[in-house]
Amino acid sequence: IEDNMTPFDRLGEETLHRLIDTFYGLVAQHPDLAPIFPKDLTETARKQKQFLTQYLGGPPLYTDEHGHPMLRARHMPHPVTPTRARAWLSCMNQAMDKVGMTGPIRDDFYSRLYLTAQHMINTPDLGE
Ligand code: HEM
Numbered sequence: 574i575e576d577n578m579t580p581f582d583r584l585g586e587e588t589l590h591r592l593i594d595t596f597y598g599l600v601a602q603h604p605d606l607a608p609i610f611p612k613d614l615t616e617t618a619r620k621q622k623q624f625l626t627q628y629l630g631g632p633p634l635y636t637d638e639h640g641h642p643m644l645r646a647r648h649m650p651h652p653v654t655p656t657r658a659r660a661w662l663s664c665m666n667q668a669m670d671k672v673g674m675t676g677p678i679r680d681d682f683y684s685r686l687y688l689t690a691q692h693m694i695n696t697p698d699l700g701e
Pocket of ligand 1: 609610611616617621624639644647648651653654657658659661662686690691694
């Protein structure tokens with residue numbers, strides 16, 4: 574049984590949803606991130622729940638509704654700088670703390686998000 578479980582099964586839908594809601598609560602307050610996100614993050618959080626469900630091996634909820642994720646292309650309208658990638662990961666790390674994620678589930682998930690976040694960078698930091 575255990576061996577066939579996906580990371581989505583191990584984490585559980587309830588925890589994943591709590592993680593994402595907590596994450597966007599932090600994004601909304603982050604000075605580097607809030608300006609590039611919509612004021613109302615309800616729809617963003619809904620899509621992220623769909624996306625991260627399939628990213629973790631659960632049902633393909635995102636693709637069923639929106640088609641191929643093409644994540645980098647979908648981020649092109651938004652200036653994702655190295656600073657913003659660090660901020661995004663910092664909010665995620667704090668959200669993982671707040672929902673009490675620990676151990677390999679957390680470490681493996683965070684490592685994948687780290688790599689995906691680097692891949693989303695599409696704009697250099699200006700100045701400094
Ligand atoms: C959408 C920023 C990394 C998954 C968005 C949006 C912004 C954004 C501004 C548009 C929100 C909206 O209009 O609703 C960033 C920044 C990142 C980052 C600054 C820093 C690296 C990631 C990562 C993932 C991800 C690592 C997945 C692991 C998504 C998804 C959407 C999205 C699924 C919704 C796409 C759609 O419209 O269908 N992101 N993002 N993002 N992001 Fe990111």
